[in-house]
Amino acid sequence: MEKKVRIGFYALTSCYGCQLQLAMMDELLQLLPHAEIVCWFMVERDSYEDEPVDIAFIEGSVSTEEEIELVKKIRENAKIVVAVGSCAVHGGVQSWEKDKSLEELWKTVYGDGKVKFEPKMAEPVENYIKVDYRIYGCPPEKKDFLYAIGTFLVGSWPEDIDYPVCVECRLKGHPCILIEKGEPCLGPITRAGCDARCPGFGVACIGCRGAIGYDVAWFDSLAKTFKEKGLTKEEILERMKMFNAHNPKLEEMVEKIFQGVEE
């Protein structure tokens, strides 16, 4: 008999959308004969957070002290750790106000109220443990899951995408929202893989798959274009930070444009 792959799906603080996306895939039924679900609270009552697994999928950002312990435990128990979705990979939209203090955010929402757990500012999983692979998106596309799981099952390793949403957008032949409508589309700096979903509906990309890695996210060139369209530095930073607040290059590169340095 074939040895089943032991998988765990763990949730940190999130909207549960990445798991929902996976749970909603009819293709999951074909995968199941090859996999054993060790932990996945959203679908399995008999879930065990402490057991060893071959592949650990982690969704959500690290947002409480308890979750720091949890990710460390998951890492110890797993052969492969996959960060799933913008929350786990980039800290998620909850990191948008990364620069405000936790106290300030807490006060706005809870006033002087106290609870018995320890909250903290949202962070990507990678700030605490080594992550072997990332599935991008908020939420990821179904094909992202199929591709990743499929390659794991045949003992191979999925490849990252290193070109922007614009490439897919041009191939699809959508009118360019940035050039033709002058709206702040983040397609040029955002990792492709969604087939330019939003521009296809006439809506500017908000960058939900996060900035392209390998230092090919040209925050500065896009900031320059936005600046020419009349956006202020704050407006540009705000928009780019929705899904990229933890990006180490973002601020420095946007800043450059406003210091009058020619490229």
Added chain:
Amino acid sequence: MKSLYLPITVDHIARVEGKGGVEIIVGDEGVKEVKLNIIEGPRFFEAITVGKKLDEALAVYPRICSFCSAAHKLTAVEAAEKAIGFEPREEIQALREVLYIGDMIESHALHLYLLVLPDYLGYSNPLKMVDEYKKEIGIALDLKNLGSWMMDELGARAIHQENVVLGGFGKLPGRATLEKMKRRLQEALPKAEYTFELFSKLEQYEEVEGPIIHMAVKPRDDVYGIYGDAISVSDGFEFPSEDYKKHMVERVVEHSFAKHSFYNDEKPFMTGAISRVVNHADKLYGRAKELYESHKDLLRSTNPFANNLAQALELVYFTERAIDLIDEALAKWSIRPRDEVEIRDGFGVSTTEAPRGILVYALEVKDGRVAYADIITPTAFNLAMMEVHVRMMAEKHYNDDPERLKYLAEMVVRAYDPCISCSVHVARL
């Protein structure tokens, strides 16, 4: 012999959306304490969107919750449009409701078949039911797929619908797609009815029987639906949505990142499918009306488990309703997906019926930015009532095997279809 202090805990309630646990403390004289521990971390949505550009904030709000992302998007957009003094055209409004219904169909199908049914059939996980319950799993997938597809076509995606924008939609589906949607909805009707039949046979757990205060949005135009501008209470009281703070009072409780809400400051209340049915069954029509009439005793106001059957009833109702709304949109058809909006200063409150109950968005807009945001989700409203019902169950069963009690406690919670992550991420004092 019973121990003096026996905490029975479920650290992580399975098959619900979000992280929460139940703690039941039994002492010499029975159940001492029951707590729903909501341990999902805070995401501070209100705090992080204040000061942000309106359109960007509107893109972030649905990320509060994936099961109801369309509900969040549409409610936030309505609050924003009310704030800036814009009213969408009728066909746009109709299609937005169809999108909302896509969310309702998907959410109810997932909850009933994948989260609730396994308990009744003795499975720990719905995926294990595939061989034995082919028909049921098939229907679950068909209904789920229909809901997701409606959201794909109208919202650009089944989760986090970027296609809904101020003034309308980014892009509208063509007439042919809407005709196809109608056909698929018609084909789904017998499956929705089968679901209703199936759930009408399930156990109601008399242990939790008792009076419940129900709140629901009073539907516009007197037709059972999702949008409305007032809240009705099952005791006969009614108030305009803007007054929600006066009658649905929130308090921070120390064992939960989510606050608890009370009607007129002290009484826990329920919201959700059963509350909609209890308060507004007279506004149902079509096949759902007939099913309601013949199953009134099961769709009673006094038992939280009736929420499951009420959701099944809504699967029938909303499927029919979406067909009518599509006809309405097609009759007024124009290909213009959106109208120009002028972002003026103002304040708007939107109350809608999300799959799990009343969802409130109050937004103030100033200089094109969000100046104030207050969001209260159905699960946050329900938490206090949920604790009452878990306690009732515990009081009847604390002498049983702790595993059995845990199982029953989880089932009570699941009947509410709680959306724990959204209960946490919002709500302010």
